[in-house]
Amino acid sequence: MNKALKNAGGASVDGRLLLSMHRTMLRIRHFEETIRRLAASGAVPGLVHLCAGQEATNVGIIAALEDRDFIASHHRGHGHCIAKGAPVEGLMAEILGKASGMCGGRSGSMHVIDMERGNLGTNGIVGGGIPLAAGAALAARARGSDDVCVCFFGDGALNQGLLHECMNMAAIWKLAVVFVCENNGYGEFTAIDDVTAGPSLPGRGEVFGIPSEMIDGMDVQAVYAAARKAVDYARAGHGPSFIICNTWRFGGHHVGDKQEYKDDEETRAWRLRDPLLRSAKALSAAGIVSEEAIAQMEQDAISEMAALADGVRNGSEPAAQTLLEHVYG
Amino acid sequence: MDESRLMNFRDAVLEALFLEMRADPNVILVGEDVGAAGGVFKQTQGLFDEFGDRRVIDTPISEPGAFGMAIGAAMSGMRPVFEVMFGDFMTLCMDQLVNQAAKVRYMSNGAARVPLVLRTTMGTGANLGPQHSQGFYAWAAHTPGLKVVIPSNAADAGGLMRAAIRDDDPVLFFEDRLLYNSSCEIASGLPIVPIGSARIVREGRDVTIIAIGRMVAFAQEAADRLAKDGVDVEIVDPRTILPLDEATIVGSVKKTHRAIVVDGAPRAYGVTGEIAATIMEQAFDWLDAPVMRIAAVNAPVPVSRSLEPLVRPDANTIENAVRAAIA
Incomplete structure (x- = not known):
């Protein structure tokens, strides 16, 4: 179980860690599939954005963090919540706006905050989480702590001024921040190439003197290796890093998006790069676990999530008298 | 001590x-x-x-x-x-x-x-x-x-x-x-002032002026002048507008039966409207006159030394408003 694995990109991780990351990715995939079904049946209030396809970036980055470290997520953030340890039943109930949800039904999918696990929240404002994570790093510096903070954002946030402001400040103050762009190719319905100038995305970090790299975000081992390096660098007090994970969202911008702006050929090619297929293959090729055991892991994830759906859907709505609670302390 | x-x-x-x-x-x-x-x-x-x-x-x-x-x-x-x-x-x-x-x-x-x-x-x-x-x-x-x-x-x-x-x-x-x-x-030790409590700056019987920030000083100046003519002005300084100490403001108006709200920011959709409406809702039957509002004009603030002072209320505008209110 402990043998080190080598993948094509040269990244290697411990076999037990790969198995654990694979299991978390499976849980995220089938959590999202359950949410998709619930949304299609009308059980989810408002908009919901799924991260199926992007599991390797969620899991590979967070696997390099300690429990005490912070993350800030974005509107496609269920996977980050789960990878950081959120209870899936509470998260599912929150997305359905139920009383038993992690935030009492106030936040829904896009504003889940989980302070107990250092999750500063999914966020309805594109780029909105970036300064929150950088600010947690500023607080760590003021306290003399070596906590590390990860900001997740999509390619849509690459053109928000907030990102560049926070990169500048993180660099001048050597804050323990890892900027992680999950580049899934589209900001809502618009392709990245149509709205993003310049020859180099890593260049956007390099101008601030921030070590920056672009990696295969469909390969959890490559993501983990990049994260390990960036997190260690931050924790040692050297400052921020910037990782661009090229990935793909298997669904649309939100559940119900017909995705007419996507090219079928491109979609087929990315489907073949499914991060779960890749890590399953690596696990069985290295003899970490059998193909049967991997299939059983997937069945377990499907059963775990499917078993929750009915109970959550039939759960209580928040009571009317809670409406005004927690506006102020 | x-x-x-x-x-x-x-x-x-x-x-x-x-x-x-x-x-x-x-x-x-x-x-x-x-x-x-x-x-x-x-x-x-x-x-x-x-x-x-x-x-x-x-x-x-x-x-x-x-x-x-x-x-x-x-x-x-x-x-x-x-x-x-x-x-x-x-x-x-x-x-x-x-x-x-x-x-x-x-x-x-x-x-x-x-x-x-x-x-x-x-x-x-x-x-x-x-x-x-x-x-x-x-x-x-x-x-x-x-x-x-x-x-x-x-x-x-x-x-x-x-x-x-x-x-x-x-x-x-x-x-x-x-x-x-x-x-x-x-006072020694710089005593903490709780958020959400208004202050009665000056007690009076005839009219309540509710003034925000620097407008309090203008209201005091106007009140001093009016006192010479026997007009007894009460001044309430909300100090915090959110939360607003409605009880102190409404209590004062129930005593004086007249209210003038003064603010240095533009009048439209501003603090004076909120406070005036609160008084109407909670003290309508005690009012002897409509609640008056005095605030900055609905225009940007010009640089000119002659134009800028015209933007916001001062002691004169407050004094005139009080005289109109008690007429």
């Missing part, structure tokens, strides 16, 4: 910062030129020398990002005082203020909090023009989750700053620059 001291507004707020930063290592000060430079209005002098660059943090001119970072710092355990040099620049922070800071506690069902003070200057009277004179407190007070403080004198400024730093919710603290050199006697 401890002696009181004469202290000006600027020094009272500065002393509040010293006291709270000494009392709690989680209090940090973040802003432009707040550190070694000591503040462009000399309002943070000495803090950098005592607390160092980890707690007194000079930012680039980068308000949206820096303010967003102050929110993240607050969520993760600090008590930042974030300084926006001119209130006009608060617009650059509005997304972080309204969509993040104000809502974090609610969105997290009470699990997260943002104990943060946004401190900023405002006010007409220095010919600073359309982009350096505005007071956006009415904008802020339209956002549930925020608290909004507008001190009118040195003692309240120091005491309210102490309360704001200790508060577990985001507090906006508006300082009129033309009050910075105004002094008053302050």
Whole structure:
């Protein structure tokens, strides 16, 4: 179980860690599939954005963090919540706006905050989480702590001024921040190439003197290796890093998006790069676990999530008298 | 018995910062030129020398990002005082203020909090023009989750700053620059002034003036003149507009039966309308005259030395309004 694995990109991780990351990715995939079904049946209030396809970036980055470290997520953030340890039943109930949800039904999918696990929240404002994570790093510096903070954002946030402001400040103050762009190719319905100038995305970090790299975000081992390096660098007090994970969202911008702006050929090619297929293959090729055991892991994830759906859907709505609670302390 | 001291507004707020930063290592000060430079209005002098660059943090001119970072710092355990040099620049922070800071506690069902003070200057009277004179407190007070403080004198400024730093919710603290050199006697120890309590500045029988910030001084000047003619004015200073101490305001109006609300920011959709409506709802049967509103004109603030004073109310406009109200 402990043998080190080598993948094509040269990244290697411990076999037990790969198995654990694979299991978390499976849980995220089938959590999202359950949410998709619930949304299609009308059980989810408002908009919901799924991260199926992007599991390797969620899991590979967070696997390099300690429990005490912070993350800030974005509107496609269920996977980050789960990878950081959120209870899936509470998260599912929150997305359905139920009383038993992690935030009492106030936040829904896009504003889940989980302070107990250092999750500063999914966020309805594109780029909105970036300064929150950088600010947690500023607080760590003021306290003399070596906590590390990860900001997740999509390619849509690459053109928000907030990102560049926070990169500048993180660099001048050597804050323990890892900027992680999950580049899934589209900001809502618009392709990245149509709205993003310049020859180099890593260049956007390099101008601030921030070590920056672009990696295969469909390969959890490559993501983990990049994260390990960036997190260690931050924790040692050297400052921020910037990782661009090229990935793909298997669904649309939100559940119900017909995705007419996507090219079928491109979609087929990315489907073949499914991060779960890749890590399953690596696990069985290295003899970490059998193909049967991997299939059983997937069945377990499907059963775990499917078993929750009915109970959550039939759960209580928040009571009317809670409406005004927690506006102020 | 401890002696009181004469202290000006600027020094009272500065002393509040010293006291709270000494009392709690989680209090940090973040802003432009707040550190070694000591503040462009000399309002943070000495803090950098005592607390160092980890707690007194000079930012680039980068308000949206820096303010967003102050929110993240607050969520993760600090008590930042974030300084926006001119209130006009608060617009650059509005997304972080309204969509993040104000809502974090609610969105997290009470699990997260943002104990943060946004401190900023405002006010007409220095010919600073359309982009350096505005007071956006009415904008802020339209956002549930925020608290909004507008001190009118040195003692309240120091005491309210102490309360704001200790508060577990985001507090906006508006300082009129033309009050910075105004002094008053302050009790030893700089007593904390609770957020949400109005002050009866002057007791009277004939009419209540509810005045915001620097307008309190103009109201006092008008009241002194009116007293010579036997008109007895009561002045209420709300001190914080969110939460608003409705009981003190309504109680005063029930006693005097007349109310005039005075504000130095534009009248439309502003603080005077909110307070006037509150009086109508809670004291209509006690009123002998319609509630009057006096506020700044609905126009930007011009630079011209002759035009700028016409923008906002002063002692004359208040005096005239009182005479009309009691006629």
